[in-house]
Amino acid sequence: xxxxxxxxxxxxxxxxxxxxxxxxxxxxxxxxxxxxxxxxxxxxxxxxxxxxxxxxxxxxxxxxxxxxxxxxxxxxxxxxxxxxxxxxxxxxxxxxxxxxxxxxxxxxxxxxxxxxxxxxxxxxxxxxxxxxxxxxxxxxxxxxxxxxxxxxxxxxxxxxxxxxxxxxxxxxxxxxxxxxxxxxxxxxxxxxxxxxxxxxxxxxxxxxxxxxxxxxxxxxxxxxxxxxxxxxxxxxxxxxxxxxxxxxxxxxxxxxxxxxxxxxxxxxxxxxxxxxxxxxxxxxxxxxxxxxxxxxxxxxxxxxxxxxxxxxxxxxxxxxxxxxxxxxxxxxxxxxxxxxxxxxxxxxxx
Amino acid sequence: xxxxxxxxxxxxxxxxxxxxxxxxxxxxxxxxxxxxxxxxxxxxxxxxxxxxxxxxxxxxxxxxxxxxxxxxxxxxxxxxxxxxxxxxxxxxxxxxxxxxxxxxxxxxxxxxxxxxxxxxxxxxxxxxxxxxxxxxxxxxxxxxxxxxxxxxxxxxxxxxxxxxxxxxxxxxxxxxxxxxxxxxxxxxxxxxxxxxxxxxxxxxxxxxxxxxxxxxxxxxxxxxxxxxxxxxxxxxxxxxxxxxxxxxxxxxxxxxxxxxxxxxxxxxxxxxxxxxxxxxxxxxxxxxxxxxxxxxxxxxxxxxxxxxxxxxxxxxxxxxxxxxxxxxxxxxxxx
Numbered sequence: 304x305x306x307x308x309x310x311x312x313x314x315x316x317x318x319x320x321x322x323x324x325x326x327x328x329x330x331x332x333x334x335x336x337x338x339x340x341x342x343x344x345x346x347x348x349x350x351x352x353x354x355x356x357x358x359x360x361x362x363x364x365x366x367x368x369x370x371x372x373x374x375x376x377x378x379x380x381x382x383x384x385x386x387x388x389x390x391x392x393x394x395x396x397x398x399x400x401x402x403x404x405x406x407x408x409x410x411x412x413x414x415x416x417x418x419x420x421x422x423x424x425x426x427x428x429x430x431x432x433x434x435x436x437x438x439x440x441x442x443x444x445x446x447x448x449x450x451x452x453x454x455x456x457x458x459x460x461x462x463x464x465x466x467x468x469x470x471x472x473x474x475x476x477x478x479x480x481x482x483x484x485x486x487x488x489x490x491x492x493x494x495x496x497x498x499x500x501x502x503x504x505x506x507x508x509x510x511x512x513x514x515x516x517x518x519x520x521x522x523x524x525x526x527x528x529x530x531x532x533x534x535x536x537x538x539x540x541x542x543x544x545x546x547x548x549x550x551x552x553x554x555x556x557x558x559x560x561x562x563x564x565x566x567x568x569x570x571x572x573x574x575x576x577x578x579x580x581x582x583x584x585x586x587x588x589x590x591x592x593x594x595x596x597x598x599x600x601x602x603x604x605x606x607x608x609x610x611x612x613x614x615x616x617x618x619x620x621x622x623x624x625x626x627x628x629x630x631x632x633x634x635x636x637x638x639x640x641x642x643x644x645x646x647x648x649x650x651x652x653x
Numbered sequence: 654x655x656x657x658x659x660x661x662x663x664x665x666x667x668x669x670x671x672x673x674x675x676x677x678x679x680x681x682x683x684x685x686x687x688x689x690x691x692x693x694x695x696x697x698x699x700x701x702x703x704x705x706x707x708x709x710x711x712x713x714x715x716x717x718x719x720x721x722x723x724x725x726x727x728x729x730x731x732x733x734x735x736x737x738x739x740x741x742x743x744x745x746x747x748x749x750x751x752x753x754x755x756x757x758x759x760x761x762x763x764x765x766x767x768x769x770x771x772x773x774x775x776x777x778x779x780x781x782x783x784x785x786x787x788x789x790x791x792x793x794x795x796x797x798x799x800x801x802x803x804x805x806x807x808x809x810x811x812x813x814x815x816x817x818x819x820x821x822x823x824x825x826x827x828x829x830x831x832x833x834x835x836x837x838x839x840x841x842x843x844x845x846x847x848x849x850x851x852x853x854x855x856x857x858x859x860x861x862x863x864x865x866x867x868x869x870x871x872x873x874x875x876x877x878x879x880x881x882x883x884x885x886x887x888x889x890x891x892x893x894x895x896x897x898x899x900x901x902x903x904x905x906x907x908x909x910x911x912x913x914x915x916x917x918x919x920x921x922x923x924x925x926x927x928x929x930x931x932x933x934x935x936x937x938x939x940x941x942x943x944x945x946x947x948x949x950x951x952x953x954x955x956x957x958x959x960x961x962x963x964x965x966x967x968x969x970x971x972x973x974x975x976x977x978x979x980x981x982x983x984x985x986x987x988x
Contacts, residue, residue: 392767444951447951453713453767456770457903457907458947458950461900461904461944461947462943463896464897464942464943465939468938469937472937582778582896585778586775586782589775623786623787623789624787627783627787633775637772
């Protein structure tokens, strides 16, 4: 039985049987298995979305620029969260659902330091350090389960509850925030429009870009990065070669925790620190990571921009339906690519 | 054992359970009946839906509160906003459970393991945000208050004893239904999904269809739990399905253990007891609950039920050990 087009035949017998009974569906499935076709389709959907966003926004003037900037700011925050999350998954196969809790811990720790020293940078650095420390403690507990992924994930869920309750006990339930550093206070004029935009929000975008750059250098230009990439590919082989994998894993946990801590300090400055923020940020980074493909750093980068922009667009134009729109986008991506934009079936690509 | 010989045994078991249920209100105080027993029952009913998914089909879903909430919200909306008679609304709400399960299953039909867990968590949290944001239908974060439990044969279900009897009967019915499903070929397919997806597919089953039907079956129990919880609380709000509740359900099932779906009731009882009585000793109840959960996850693969069953299987071993010792010493004496 020959397929009606020259495309690669579908893998399963069942699919082939289905294909024979339904040529349109067969053609669609053949299309969805070609990487170029998929990319083209993805780009087309993205362009359509951008076009729709732009045309809809132009009617109300400068709002489109605002949507764009707000989207990029959220994207920056999401990337800081999702990059650590996805790195930990890629290497340790642990889905750290306590990542939102660690974000909150980092933010609140930074708040305490800022109240004592009045120095945002020191506060952020110490908050990141604290979050990294908590993260590595969590890793030590997770090691007790010896790689039983589902129980590890449940353990991190338990940690989420404990962290949230301890944060409530230590810092109370009243929403609060950090003051931005003096050189990032106030707003700047946006060129070509009458809008003012807070400097700090732009700095968050810069921070995320910087984090991306540092991560790239670390992963592709250092020995540790080489070990991390090798560990993602084949952890068993790396350990056979005499590398102490737990040490590499531990450093990735510290790195991910520190990134979440920085995100907590940044988010705590331009959003707020409150009960429930941990869940909101966890949901956002989950959507980013799932949409981008688990374990893929590039996927996390691309997805954080898409999720950030779609979310900002939805919040501006359909505030009531904003969550629905973001979620619909996730379902659409998963329908096209079950393993996310840049994820493989079993094989994670950094 | 042929079915004809099993029938009297099942009847005896039912009589025994019925007697136990009838005896409970006489044995415990009114406070315990309301705050502990009834609450554990509806939490346990919702828990069995997750215990079934995890223990039978190997699908860890964090979206069962979404089903629970869909049923509870639907009943409240139909009665309070559309003036439907209560039992029609109850029927619709119970039917909504499997439908919601079907939808969630269809979304996550191609996922498994950790990916499924994350996807369903996203669905569960999304449902919470939807309930909170979509005010025209869900009334935003206040939700629905002042829901009156219905009358059943003249008994007011907002009173303790009638509500207890109805919840207990519902619990038995849900467990019986799950046990029935487990014995059908579909139940076997669910276990195949849990044990070896590839082999199941090679045998000609569709893993997607199996996943979807497992979600649909489990949705029934979550829906029943949602309905009873609204009777019990007289209200439903986004707070009833937020991430704390999502995790609570997982805690209930994990503490109880998933090898038997009845473990959910044990877990629900432990969690309810902790929530009610730990307050007397510490302000940090949540930390205690979370820590207890982490400890159980670390210690046992099958929760408290696993530990208890281990003890049961240990007892004969211990007996044999001591007997062996005695026999050895007797032999020595003979020599």
